[in-house]
Amino acid sequence: MEKALEGASVVFEIFGIPITETIVSTWIVMAVIIIGAYLITRNFNKLPSGAQNVAEALVEGINDFTVQTMGEKNRWFAAYAGTLIVFIFFANISGLFGLWPPTADTGTTIGLGVMTFFIIQYQGIKNKGIGTYLKNILLEPIPIIFAPMNIISELATPVSLAFRLFGNILAGVVVMGLIYSVVPVGIPIPLHIYFDLFAGLLQSFIFTMLTMVFVSMATETE
């Protein structure tokens, strides 16, 4: 509980820049994903076997899911969606291995939210044209008076995405900390399955799916 209240602690400093546990766990997660991806895709065969089956099923599943949610013209988005879901899932379950989950830090989640925000705005401008884009924000549904509300609602998207992920994972960390301080042995094991594995998978799925929905809303030209 105390650990969760303090947040990620500083491990060491490089040239006065504090390197927190969040950054270290992010590096570990990145290393696991990069090395894993390299090892699995190193020698692909015509006839898939072993890990290749898993990788193909994952890529196919993400492609199908993207097309199902966003339509055939947005198939390109599967690359970003896949990266997002894999990174957030590994970040969420890193708590299982005694690391501080990077997603239980507002730094990581707001970073992801801001990336989504810029994709939404860029796609909105690209697909609707700068004129329609500005008109939608400034002149709909009542000219000028509603512009601040439209801008706030645009800015609320990344904030709500970021805090949803952050809150869910931090809640898991806090509850697990409380349980560990009462019963340190036995009882926490099944709860880890729920708070780390289930919530971790669900939240990575939800973050990705909401990103897809927002982006496909931005790319829609009525």
Next chain:
Amino acid sequence: MEFTEFAVAAFAVLGAGIAMLAGLGPGIGQGYAAGKGVEAVGRQPEARGSIITTMILGQAVAETTGIYAFVIAFILIGLANGVLG
């Protein structure tokens, strides 16, 4: 300890508890969505996949207020801890 410090800490913790009353809303909302989802699956079992996806999406959005409340409660407990040193 100064009385004011104690009062600040006490009210911060009390406020955290009150903030978590917001947990009621998402609970009711998500339960309602899940119930409707079950009804929909009962009526159209072949559309199970897309019903579950839509249900989870709606529940995730409904959850937002509860998560905000949790973040606020957390900040308040952090404040109380900071005041008490």
